[in-house]
Amino acid sequence: MKRIAFIGAGKMATALISCIYKNGASSSIIASDKNSKNLANIKKHLKIKTTNDNKEAVRNSDIVFICVKPQDIDNVLNEIKGVIKNQLVVSVAAGVRLKHLESKLKGKRVIRVMPNINCLVGEIAAGFSAGKFATKDNIDDVSKILSYGGISFQLKEELLDAVTAISGSGPAFFAYLIKAFAEAGVRNGLPKEIAVKLAAKTALGTGRLLMEKDISPEELIAMVASKKGTTAAGLEVLKKNKTKNILIKTINAAVKRSSELGK
Numbered sequence: 001m002k003r004i005a006f007i008g009a010g011k012m013a014t015a016l017i018s019c020i021y022k023n024g025a026s027s028s029i030i031a032s033d034k035n036s037k038n039l040a041n042i043k044k045h046l047k048i049k050t051t052n053d054n055k056e057a058v059r060n061s062d063i064v065f066i067c068v069k070p071q072d073i074d075n076v077l078n079e080i081k082g083v084i085k086n087q088l089v090v091s092v093a094a095g096v097r098l099k100h101l102e103s104k105l106k107g108k109r110v111i112r113v114m115p116n117i118n119c120l121v122g123e124i125a126a127g128f129s130a131g132k133f134a135t136k137d138n139i140d141d142v143s144k145i146l147s148y149g150g151i152s153f154q155l156k157e158e159l160l161d162a163v164t165a166i167s168g169s170g171p172a173f174f175a176y177l178i179k180a181f182a183e184a185g186v187r188n189g190l191p192k193e194i195a196v197k198l199a200a201k202t203a204l205g206t207g208r209l210l211m212e213k214d215i216s217p218e219e220l221i222a223m224v225a226s227k228k229g230t231t232a233a234g235l236e237v238l239k240k241n242k243t244k245n246i247l248i249k250t251i252n253a254a255v256k257r258s259s260e261l262g263k
């Protein structure tokens with residue numbers, strides 16, 4: 001197993017580390033963060049090495065995941081560029097382009113990944129793009145790490161803004177829908193806790209049906225909706241209120257923001 005360093009040990013790093021950890025590779029992970037509280041928190045749940053020294057983490061690794069906010073990434077790159085030798089640098093920062101990463105880390109191997117928080121439960125849906133110095137082995141390593149937690153696709157970099165919107169931000173959008181379903185359940189008499197669980201489990205099962213039975217969303221709708229039935233009544237409201245347009249606008253707004261972050 002390759003030695004993996006995480007710079008920034010917040011939410012996304014914790015989710016990625018949990019995935020790798022569950023696959024039995026804990027001894028090869030080190031997390032570095034300037035925030036000791038985050039390190040203590042991660043150590044409580046996962047038995048990995050931690051440090052406050054980004055350079056030390058980089059020196060003792062083969063792959064460096066940079067998991068800080070986009071606005072903090074230049075600080076990290078400036079700090080570690082002197083100690084990067086043959087390590088692969090993997091950035092998960094939304095909107096930060098390969099061109100920018102490569103201009104800071106001249107001639108180094110870089111891959112840009114857009115993961116999502118769902119890898120906390122082994123259900124990542126990710127896209128990634130390789131920089132011009134990344135090798136086939138580097139790409140295979142990243143694919144393997146991401147496959148521990150679900151699915152990933154190597155894509156042209158210009159498509160990562162769409163992945164950011166659908167996969168990166170997607171869990172929040174689906175949670176918003178689940179919250180709305182649950183609120184409706186409560187208004188119709190269900191206890192809140194039960195309504196949230198019913199809505200969440202229904203979302204989970206719907207995703208699994210589409211993935212595991214290889215059926216399209218249209219086919220699934222047809223399987224559930226019978227003429228003049230309850231589903232048909234609900235679908236009519238969705239259509240009348242142009243809900244699909246609202247959801248497309250939601251994704252488009254996130255795509256636009258991701259593209260702006262990269263400028």
Ligand SMILES: NC(=O)c1ccc[n+]([C@@H]2O[C@H](COP(=O)([O-])OP(=O)(O)OC[C@H]3O[C@@H](n4cnc5c(N)ncnc54)[C@H](OP(=O)(O)O)[C@@H]3O)[C@@H](O)[C@H]2O)c1
Pocket residue numbers: 007008009010011012013032033034035038054067068069070072075076092093094114115116117168169
């Ligand atoms: N969260 C998601 O669902 C998600 C999904 C896809 C992609 N991402 C990407 O993942 C990245 C991290 O997001 P996050 O949600 O995990 O953020 P986060 O929870 O705020 O974690 C970032 C961590 O990095 C630390 N940090 C900042 N500057 C540092 C430095 N110079 N050296 C070492 N550590 C430093 C922060 O410390 P302080 O708190 O003290 O600043 C914080 O602990 C972002 O670029 C985001 O675009 C996130």
